[in-house]
Amino acid sequence: MKLEFKEGFGLIYIDGELEKSVSVKRSFPNSHPDKYFSILNDENQELMFIESLERLNEGNRKILNKYFSRLDFKLKVTKVFKVKDEFGLRNWEVETSSGKRKFQSALDSWPIRVDENEFVLEDLNGDKYWIDLKYEFDEESRKQLSFYLD
Amino acid sequence: MIKENSFFTKYLDQPLELPAVILEQVTENILLFSFWDLDEAFQFVSGWVVLSESHFYLFQEGEIEVKTELNNVKKVLETSTSSMNSYEFVSIKGKFLARVNFTNRQKQSMSGVKYILDELSEKKKISSVLDSQKVYEDAVLRNIRDKQNIDSEEKLGVVKRLLGYLAPYKKDFVIGAIGAIGSTIVALVPAYLSGRLIDDVVKSFQNGEISRDKSLNLAFTFLSILVGIYIFREIFRWIRLKKMSIIGEKVASDLRRDLYDHLQDLDLDFYSKRQTGSIISRVSSDTDRIWDFVAFGIVEVGIAVIMLICLSIVLIALDFKLGLLMTVPVPLIIYSIYLHGKKMEKIFIRCWRKWSALTDVLSDTIPGIQVVKAFNQQNRERKRFNSRNEIALSEFEKVHHIWTKFWPRMMMGIHCLVLMVWFLSLPRLLASEGDANYLSAGTFVSFLLYMTMFSQPIEIIGQMARMLNRATSSALRIFEILDTKSFIKENSNGVEKKIEGNIEFKDVFFTYDGVRQVLKGVNLKIHSGEMIGLVGPSGGGKTTISKLMFRFYDANAGSILIDDTNIGELDLGGYRSQVGMVLQDPFLFHGSISDNISYGMPEVSKLEIIKAAKIANAHEFIMKLAQGYETIVGERGQSLSGGEKQRVSIARAILHNPKILILDEATSAVDTETERKIQEALDKLIEGRTVIAIAHRLSTLRKANRILVVKSGKIVEEGEHNSLMDLKGEYFKLQQMQNYSGIEVTKKEIENEVRV
Numbered sequence: 001m002k003l004e005f006k007e008g009f010g011l012i013y014i015d016g017e018l019e020k021s022v023s024v025k026r027s028f029p030n031s032h033p034d035k036y037f038s039i040l041n042d043e044n045q046e047l048m049f050i051e052s053l054e055r056l057n058e059g060n061r062k063i064l065n066k067y068f069s070r071l072d073f074k075l076k077v078t079k080v081f082k083v084k085d086e087f088g089l090r091n092w093e094v095e096t097s098s099g100k101r102k103f104q105s106a107l108d109s110w111p112i113r114v115d116e117n118e119f120v121l122e123d124l125n126g127d128k129y130w131i132d133l134k135y136e137f138d139e140e141s142r143k144q145l146s147f148y149l150d
Numbered sequence: 151m152i153k154e155n156s157f158f159t160k161y162l163d164q165p166l167e168l169p170a171v172i173l174e175q176v177t178e179n180i181l182l183f184s185f186w187d188l189d190e191a192f193q194f195v196s197g198w199v200v201l202s203e204s205h206f207y208l209f210q211e212g213e214i215e216v217k218t219e220l221n222n223v224k225k226v227l228e229t230s231t232s233s234m235n236s237y238e239f240v241s242i243k244g245k246f247l248a249r250v251n252f253t254n255r256q257k258q259s260m261s262g263v264k265y266i267l268d269e270l271s272e273k274k275k276i277s278s279v280l281d282s283q284k285v286y287e288d289a290v291l292r293n294i295r296d297k298q299n300i301d302s303e304e305k306l307g308v309v310k311r312l313l314g315y316l317a318p319y320k321k322d323f324v325i326g327a328i329g330a331i332g333s334t335i336v337a338l339v340p341a342y343l344s345g346r347l348i349d350d351v352v353k354s355f356q357n358g359e360i361s362r363d364k365s366l367n368l369a370f371t372f373l374s375i376l377v378g379i380y381i382f383r384e385i386f387r388w389i390r391l392k393k394m395s396i397i398g399e400k401v402a403s404d405l406r407r408d409l410y411d412h413l414q415d416l417d418l419d420f421y422s423k424r425q426t427g428s429i430i431s432r433v434s435s436d437t438d439r440i441w442d443f444v445a446f447g448i449v450e451v452g453i454a455v456i457m458l459i460c461l462s463i464v465l466i467a468l469d470f471k472l473g474l475l476m477t478v479p480v481p482l483i484i485y486s487i488y489l490h491g492k493k494m495e496k497i498f499i500r501c502w503r504k505w506s507a508l509t510d511v512l513s514d515t516i517p518g519i520q521v522v523k524a525f526n527q528q529n530r531e532r533k534r535f536n537s538r539n540e541i542a543l544s545e546f547e548k549v550h551h552i553w554t555k556f557w558p559r560m561m562m563g564i565h566c567l568v569l570m571v572w573f574l575s576l577p578r579l580l581a582s583e584g585d586a587n588y589l590s591a592g593t594f595v596s597f598l599l600y601m602t603m604f605s606q607p608i609e610i611i612g613q614m615a616r617m618l619n620r621a622t623s624s625a626l627r628i629f630e631i632l633d634t635k636s637f638i639k640e641n642s643n644g645v646e647k648k649i650e651g652n653i654e655f656k657d658v659f660f661t662y663d664g665v666r667q668v669l670k671g672v673n674l675k676i677h678s679g680e681m682i683g684l685v686g687p688s689g690g691g692k693t694t695i696s697k698l699m700f701r702f703y704d705a706n707a708g709s710i711l712i713d714d715t716n717i718g719e720l721d722l723g724g725y726r727s728q729v730g731m732v733l734q735d736p737f738l739f740h741g742s743i744s745d746n747i748s749y750g751m752p753e754v755s756k757l758e759i760i761k762a763a764k765i766a767n768a769h770e771f772i773m774k775l776a777q778g779y780e781t782i783v784g785e786r787g788q789s790l791s792g793g794e795k796q797r798v799s800i801a802r803a804i805l806h807n808p809k810i811l812i813l814d815e816a817t818s819a820v821d822t823e824t825e826r827k828i829q830e831a832l833d834k835l836i837e838g839r840t841v842i843a844i845a846h847r848l849s850t851l852r853k854a855n856r857i858l859v860v861k862s863g864k865i866v867e868e869g870e871h872n873s874l875m876d877l878k879g880e881y882f883k884l885q886q887m888q889n890y891s892g893i894e895v896t897k898k899e900i901e902n903e904v905r906v
Contacts, residue, residue: 010238023229036706071231075253084815085495088623089294091161102163103255104294111505123708124293126254128232147499 001048003063013039022047024067030114033072037064069089071141074130075101077121080141081149089124096129103127111148119149161294162255167283168198171212178202182266182282182634182665184259185290188234188251197250199263203480206239214250222270226264237264243275259289262665274670285664302898309618312440312625317400322393329389338464338739338750341599344466347372349592355859364804390449398445402437404850405628409433412631413780416703417638419662432631436624443621451614460507461607465600468593472571476601479567480608483560487612490556497549506541511535558620568601638704644721649728650713650808651678651840653699658708660694668694670863671708674753678713678809681841683851685884686860692844695860696812699842700729713808730808732832734815735792737800747801754805766801766831770795793824800831811836813843817851848885859882 004012013022020041039048053061079095089104097113103123111119117133131145158166168176168183179203189210200207208216208221218241221224227238235257239247253259262285316323347369356363390644410433421429466473496702515522522531575597578589653676660669669691676682684692697703698710701717710717712725727750738746747762748754759779763769771794775781783790783798790798796816803811816832829850836853845851851871859867859880867879872880 010229021227029232070229070234070236073231073234075233085499086623089626098188098192100163101194102161104161106500108506110506123255125257130233147496148503 001060003067004047005063005066011063013041020047024064024071030118031122033068048098074133075127076130076134076135079138080144083144092121092123092129094129101129103129113150157291157294161663162290165196165256165291166287168200168539169212172198172200172209173745175209175214176202176205176207178198178204180282182262183262183286185256185286186250186252186260188253189257190249190251190413190661192234192251197252199250199260201263201266202342206864208250208906216601218247219865220267220270226267228264239267248865255290258292259286262289262663265666280376281664286662288301307513308622308625308629312401312444316397316444317406318404319397319400322397325460326390326393326397326449327452329386329391330453331456333383333386333461334453336379336386337457337603338600339379341596342464343372343376343379344599345590345594345596347592348595348886349590353591372396379666395445398443401444402441405432405440405886406437409631411439411629412634413677415636416631416634417636418565418697419637420634432627434493436627439624439630441622443624449616450610451617453821454610454614456901457603457607458611461600461603461625465597468597468600469589472574472597475570475574476567476604479563480604483563483608484612486560489562489610490553491613493624494549494553497552501542501545503551504538504581508535508538508542511538564605566803568598571601572608589598634889638701638722641720641721644724645715646721646724647713647715649666649720649725649809652676652711652713653840653842654711654714654809655695655698656709656711658698658705658710659705660691660698660705662694666886668863669698669705672863672865674865674868676840676842680842680855681836681843681853683848683854683857684842684844685846685848685851685857685881686866686886690860692860693814696731696814696842696844699812700726700731701809727806729810729812730803731812731814732796732799732816732835734805737788737793738795738798741781742777742784743775743778743798746783746798747805747876749802751805758805760800762801763798765804766797767827768797768801768831771797791824793828796824796828797831800828800835804835808839810840811842813841813845815844815846848888850882859884 002014004014006012011022011024013020022042023040025038025040026033027038034054035052037050037053038046039050041047050056053064056064074097076097077094078097081093081095082091083093084091085107088107088111090107092101092103093103094101094103103125105121105123109122111121111131114120119131119133121129121131123129131149133149137145156163161797164185164187173803179202181203183198183200183455186197186199187194191195195496196211198209200209201220204215204219204220204806206218207214214238222241223239224242224244225240227240229236230239234251234253236249236251237260238249241247250260341751351360351365351368354360355362360368384687413429413433423562428762452724461472462480466471477513511531511534522528574591575594578585578587579594581588583590653674655672658669658672659667661667672691674682674695683693685843686692694703698705701710701722704718712720716726739749743763744756747759756779760769763772763779772779772781783795811837813832833853843851843854851857855870856868857871857874858865859874861880867877869877869879875885
């Protein structure tokens with residue numbers, strides 16, 4: 001089995017004469033990002049299951065790491081300017097790893113703890129915002145976040 | 151109406167429309183456009199994809215990145231992660247054209263672009279009448295609009311419109327307002343009289359200025375006036391409370407009536423775009439909030455403002471300096487109460503969150519108690535609940551800690567003012583009467599009594615902003631529905647006639663979202679009394695065809711004829727009463743089985759109901775129930791199995807006696823024996839009617855005269871079972887798939903069953 005990355009075609013899985021455009025899904029994206037992957041074809045059928053990145057040869061590992069670098073993109077909150085409740089929704093004005101962002105969450109939608117130091121908040125459109133407790137937030141941001149995190 | 155521009159600025163920081171700099175570069179007619187917001191380094195960026203009639207454009211920060219002919223884009227490759235989506239555009243020669251990254255906020259509008267490109271690459275016809283601006287706005291705002299529809303600039307208009315609902319009750323409102331003003335002004339008198347009583351009676355008697363008898367007479371007069379004042383005050387208060395609370399109920403009831411009335415007229419399109427809970431809360435909790443606002447909010451705030459103004463005037467009039475001392479800090483006190491309210495709101499968020507974590511355990515374990523017990527996990531669940539209970543308790547303790555600290559401090563501040571009044575008054579009280587600074591004991595007592603009346607109106611005004619916000623929000627949520635127009639226009643001169651049941655679709659196109667064509671030029675002709683089977687893969691357009699037959703929606707292009715008359719020219723109510731439907735998941739209303747069978751036909755006799763139930767194979771199971779036909783079903787009623795509900799709905803359709811009958815997967819999701827019973831009932835039901843049966847299980851179409859295969863919005867095959875099998879096309883494939891998956895037993899059995 002060989003993996004290739006082709007612009008315009010994405011990740012390509014080559015096994016003998018078989019050449020397919022594939023995607024890779026992690027079984028435990030938060031707790032074990034380097035283990036337990038499924039290689040899926042365009043109909044989401046599993047072509048192969050990989051227990052660990054370490055089991056792959058260096059070439060395939062490099063390709064998958066490149067693939068994951070896109071997959072791992074997260075909107076990480078780095079500063080909180082304002083959080084304001086309105087009738088029906090909660091307005092957030094934040095700075096993220098991608099720049100400033102205004103977004104809205106449901107009033108009963110709270111950040112969910114995904115591991116010991118990380119929370120994820122989903123907005124009304126399904127965009128996820130990651131809050132890392134280890135990040136050095138300014139005092140005002142910490143104060144604002146304190147109402148929403150444990 | 152809502153100003154979309156302010157929504158985009160307030161909530162999204164995203165352009166409402168294509169910037170002028172882009173419009174200058176796209177000279178052709180624009181089919182569709184979408185915003186994309188992440189660059190290659192995943193930084194937020196302002197990008198646009200524009201599809202014109204002939205070209206594909208990609209812009210980043212106003213600069214053109216890609217311009218190519220529309221038919222040069224062969225493929226759009228999609229990848230998605232939890233935070234980001236990517237489209238890679240590939241040319242007809244397999245060359246990489248461009249990649250755009252975007253957040254989920256843009257997903258709906260970007261998927262419209264992908265859809266159009268996919269359709270074009272398959273050489274399919276695209277509607278040139280897309281309202282690209284509306285499609286973009288709807289796609290980006292849909293989730294926010296469902297939660298919030300307030301534009302702060304509109305609040306004044308909303309209050310005005312809400313007050314318009316008071317117009318029919320003008321007389322009662324004026325009486326209520328007189329009661330409110332009367333009780334407020336009258337409430338000021340006792341303090342004044344008390345002062346006068348001390349100065350004119352007590353002090354005059356003590357000074358020997360009047361005799362004991364005269365002072366007693368005077369005191370009696372004062373007390374009688376006080377009794378009268380108190381009686382008047384309570385009469386005014388009674389008038390106010392009675393009138394205003396009843397007006398509040400009437401306004402809320404009028405709003406509920408208008409809202410429900412309007413909801414009955416709205417299209418299915420409206421319901422499909424909103425959550426049921428959101429609509430129900432507008433009829434229930436939002437109208438309830440309006441009642442609260444009209445009955446108490448307006449009046450309480452009005453009284454508080456009047457009271458505060460009157461008190462300030464009276465205090466300053468009684469004694470200018472002391473009056474100023476008391477009134478100048480009032481705005482500061484109101485502001486600090488307002489700030490405290492804001493702080494408490496934030497603190498309550500934590501409480502709410504912990505409370506919600508606690509109730510999550512309940513909603514997990516109570517419905518799943520069987521699993522908890524089966525796995526012997528009671529102790530684990532106890533621990534989970536207790537730990538969250540303790541966390542919630544600790545948060546509530548914090549709340550009590552804060553408010554219990556605030557109010558004593560606030561009151562201490564007010565007490566300080568009182569002490570200052572004492573401090574400044576004492577030398578003046580002790581001064582001789584001729585002194586310019588002299589303050590009489592009576593005036594001082596009046597002053598003290600007025601001061602005690604200050605705190606309540608201050609508190610109410612401090613909470614006014616929140617109260618007004620909640621009421622205007624509720625009102626706007628209600629008005630938003632009232633302002634929604636129905637796209638299905640009832641023809642006031644509609645033809646009322648008995649239909650025979652001939653149906654014809656002529657080149658019918660239909661889209662739910664303005665972009666994706668669900669039906670793409672459907673042509674079909676069904677004769678009266680014919681039974682037609684509609685088969686095909688899910689999402690192909692079968693159910694949409696049936697919805698158009700019911701005129702739940704109007705076609706975007708083409709025409710639908712019923713007995714050679716355009717469906718739009720028929721009287722809508724009269725037409726729908728001659729069309730019946732049996733759905734896969736039948737809906738029973740809360741009420742008796744009998745009421746459910748005779749729904750919409752209250753005049754039918756009990757015997758007719760029983761007859762319909764017998765034909766529907768429902769009589770037998772109904773008679774096994776303790777209350778027979780009077781058994782209450784629906785929400786909070788007796789639960790019936792899927793097959794039983796289905797037979798009740800068939801009995802309903804039999805009694806309704808429609809000329810056109812639509813069966814939408816009526817026998818799926820039931821066991822074989824139930825299916826047999828339902829099928830028997832359906833066989834009796836379809837006699838003498840035009841029947842359109844949508845089915846996945848092809849064996850249920852054994853009585854169909856013709857079968858139409860619907861795929862990707864088109865009728866791709868049409869004919870009898872045998873001829874379709876001979877074609878070895880889509881229908882054949884469907885049969886093969888069902889045989890293979892074991893849904894049908896053997897091909898031979900199908901051939902025997904599906905007789906055309």
